[in-house]
Amino acid sequence: MRKLSSLLLLLPAIASAACPPLLDHRVPGLSGGSIDMCAYQGKAVVVVNTASHCGFTPQFKGLQTLWQNYRDKGLVVVGFPSDDFFQELDQDQAVASFCQVNYGVSFPMASRVHVRGDEADPLFRQxxxxxxxxxxxxxxxxxxxxxxxxVTAFSPLTRPDSASFIKAVEAALPGP
Incomplete structure (x- = not known):
């Protein structure tokens, strides 16, 4: 019994060690709690920096559709609101409400982060x-x-429903 207890204590460390470094991040969630990116290992993950008051904001609709169409095939979409380009709301609660009310966003959303420069979140640096x-x-x-x-990067000019983006997402999905 003592050996089993010792093994159970090691399981979190073993699981963390198995996590790819790129996903070895835990970030605060937009509506509380946290998002453990390691939980998405073995899945394709779309990471996107978002803003509520940007000309590209309607892409939330395409990201939500992508999430709905591919999540059962092994895709996760994770949004990261950022005010680095001066187009995001000031409070996480306001961002969460905006995304839900205007675009029905149900995919995971992190708390506001920096995505560029010296203050960039470690995930975005990686x-x-x-x-x-x-x-x-x-x-x-x-x-x-x-x-x-x-990892494949796409500029904001590439919409979530574009053929090149969908092709990259499908190629990134886990095998059958």
């Missing part, structure tokens, strides 16, 4: 390094393959 491309504006999208290592 995404920029892995893809060679840091966010230059709102609605920059990163597709992380199910292997947790392969």
């Amino acid at each position: 995404l920029a390094a892995a893809s060679g491309d840091a966010p230059k504006w709102n609605f920059y999208k990163y597709v992380i393959a199910a292997d947790g290592k392969t």
